[in-house]
Amino acid sequence: MIPAKYGNLLADILVPIDTKQYNWYVATSECIVEHISLNEDLLPELQLKGRELDERIKRRPYYINFIDLKAFPVGDEVHDIETYEDFLESKSEVVLLIADTAYTTIYCKDKDTIKKVFENTRNFGFENVEYITDENDSRTRLAVY
DSSP states (O other): OOSSSSSHHHHTTTTTTTTGEEEEEEEEEEETTTSSSSBBSSSSEEEEEEEOOOOOOOOOOEEEHHHHHHHHESOOOOOOOHHHHHHHSSSEEEEEEEETTEEEEEEEEEHHHHHHHHHHHHHTOOSSSSOTTTTTTSSSSSSOO
């Protein structure tokens, strides 16, 4: 569980992932930038280059209500992924889902990277961190809503 507060939490979560080496699909997002109109979302576009995502998630504090991000290697088609099976069959390397501010799920195809993400979340003091397996994953869709 991540803290329900303004900060750069996406940057914190994604420390072990080189966000710049991917293009990102933003299926849905409501991350409100601090001291900006409530109508300004951190990630209003459907697609972002990694450098642009990296800059935005580090620039100013924001509050995450929900977000649905999918990472694809540069040069591959960027699109939404709806199921775990679609994720496995796609070129997507990472899926990040945050719902209701606190419920965070990260899928990653690279086992070394997911281990680093797991350790990173513990280093930042995030609570109730656990690995998702076929036995404990109750999701039927890879979406926050």
